[in-house]
Amino acid sequence: MKISAIVxxxxxxxxxxxxxxxxxxxxxxxDEILVHIDAxxxxxxxxxxxxxxxxxxxRGDERLGPGGGRNKLVDxxxxxxxxxxxxDSYPIDSDYFERAVKxxxxxxxxxxxxxxxxxxxxxxxxxxxxxxWTADFTGGACIYRRQAFLDAGGYVxxxxxxxxxxxxxxxxxxxxxxxxxxxxxxxxFHNNDLRHHADPQVTAGSIANLALLAYLxxxxxxxGIGVGQCAxxxxxxxxxxxxxxxxxxxxxxxxxxxxxxxxxxxLNQRAVRSYLALRRAPVPQNL
Numbered sequence: 356m357k358i359s360a361i362v363x364x365x366x367x368x369x370x371x372x373x374x375x376x377x378x379x380x381x382x383x384x385x386d387e388i389l390v391h392i393d394a395x396x397x398x399x400x401x402x403x404x405x406x407x408x409x410x411x412x413x414r415g416d417e418r419l420g421p422g423g424g425r426n427k428l429v430d431x432x433x434x435x436x437x438x439x440x441x442x443d444s445y446p447i448d449s450d451y452f453e454r455a456v457k458x459x460x461x462x463x464x465x466x467x468x469x470x471x472x473x474x475x476x477x478x479x480x481x482x483x484x485x486x487x488w489t490a491d492f493t494g495g496a497c498i499y500r501r502q503a504f505l506d507a508g509g510y511v512x513x514x515x516x517x518x519x520x521x522x523x524x525x526x527x528x529x530x531x532x533x534x535x536x537x538x539x540x541x542x543x544f545h546n547n548d549l550r551h552h553a554d555p556q557v558t559a560g561s562i563a564n565l566a567l568l569a570y571l572x573x574x575x576x577x578x579g580i581g582v583g584q585c586a587x588x589x590x591x592x593x594x595x596x597x598x599x600x601x602x603x604x605x606x607x608x609x610x611x612x613x614x615x616x617x618x619x620x621x622l623n624q625r626a627v628r629s630y631l632a633l634r635r636a637p638v639p640q641n642l
Contacts, residue, residue, distance in 0.1 A: 356436065356456045358498070360385035361428035363421045364442040365393040368402045370546065375407050377445035385452050387433055389413060391424035421494060422510030422520040429504050437504070440543070441495035447473070447542035448482060454541055455498045458486075461642070466503035466533035467525075470541035472496040475548040484642040486538035490529065490634035494521050496543035503533050511571070511618050515560030517552075518588070519568050526572055529633070530626035540642060558600030562588055563611040570612045574621045580631070 360378050364371040371390070378388060388407070392400045392414040400412055413427050421441065429437050436459055438452060448454065451470075458468050469492035473479045494510075507527045510520050525535060551557060565588055569581020592601055 356459065357386040357434040358436040358438055358452050358456060359432035359434045359501075360388045360438045360440065360452070361425065361432065362388070362390045362440050362442055363393065363424040363428070363495075364390055364396075364399055364403070366396055366399060367442050368399050370443040371399060371403060372406055373546070374440060374442055374445045375403065375410065378440065379407065380449070381446055381451055382449050383453060385438060387411065389428050389431060391419075391428050393420070393424055394418040418514055419512045420514045420516050420520075422516050422524075423512030425494060426509040426512065429499060429501055429509065432501055435501045436498055437501050438498045439494055439496075441545065443547050444472070444495040444543050444545045446470075447479065447544050451541060451543075458536065458538065458541070458642075459498070459500070462486075462534075462536050462640070464534055465536045466500050466507075466528050467492045467535045468498045468541065469493055469535060469537040470496040470543040471537075471539040472543050472545055474545045479542065479544070480539055482542055483539045486536050486540070486640040486642055487637040488633065488640060489535050489537040489637045490630050491525050492521060492535050492537065495545065496541075498541075503528065503531075507531060507533065511615060513560075513564065513615075515556055515564070517557055517564060518561040519564030523568055523572060526568075526622065526627070526630050529630045530622045536640065537637070538642065553597055555600030555603065558592060558597050559604035559607060562592075562601065562604030563607050566608045567611055567615055571615065571619050572622050573627055574624050576624055577627055580627075 362374055389411045390403055395414050395416045400414055403410060472493050510524055513520060565585045569578055573581050
């Protein structure tokens with residue numbers, strides 16, 4: 356059982372190189388490494404090629420965002436298991452890829468296996484041998500079953516993806532009977548303090564994307580849930596003093612929905628409610 360590793364990169368050259376060094380130093384390393392360079396950032400592509408000539412580089416002129424980049428990487432991957440990282444996230448444990456393959460062997464019905472993700476300033480937990488079926492996953496710290504990813508249609512490409520990209524794919528996987536396993540036995544470090552989450556563009560995108568998720572996937576009968584999710588996000592932003600970007604996020608919703616109307620494929624009410632129930636109550640599993 357072989358495994359591909361993919362990295363989405365955009366401008367952050369030193370972070371990308373550091374991530375690739377860690378991935379390549381794992382024992383055993385992945386069977387191939389692919390990097391997508393967003394918006395044809397030539398300097399980043401050349402730096403990666405010089406430092407890691409064995410890495411396959413994909414790039415294009417468009418700004419696709421992380422989800423669009425992952426779509427291209429998963430499609431190009433040679434192997435069924437595809438370990439996904441951001442340009443600033445990487446394995447904590449040197450046998451990460453070996454553990455990932457063992458987990459897929461033990462849980463052959465898993466469509467995605469998600470690692471525990473730790474950020475700058477957080478205490479890193481033990482690699483405990485437990486797991487749970489969950490509703491969601493993190494795109495920079497997971498391993499996809501390639502065919503399940505492709506069959507579900509991959510990501511809706513968004514430049515600012517917060518609140519939409521991974522949730523949307525998880526919901527579609529769930530509606531197809533796919534399952535997501537989350538375990539602290541896999542650990543990934545995200546070399547980021549998340550201060551960029553306070554950026555007004557991120558704030559605006561997180562609001563508009565929640566509306567987009569409901570529009571694309573919820574049946575009309577459940578649009579009230581989507582309204583409630585948007586309202587909860589607004590309240591959270593207000594409580595945390597993130598005022599800049601709120602007005603833009605609300606006013607951009609109509610245009611955001613129109614721009615992505617072609618992706619609209621509502622799921623049935625039972626699938627959406629089942630997904631939301633699993634989000635509230637993950638199901639423990641033994642390793």
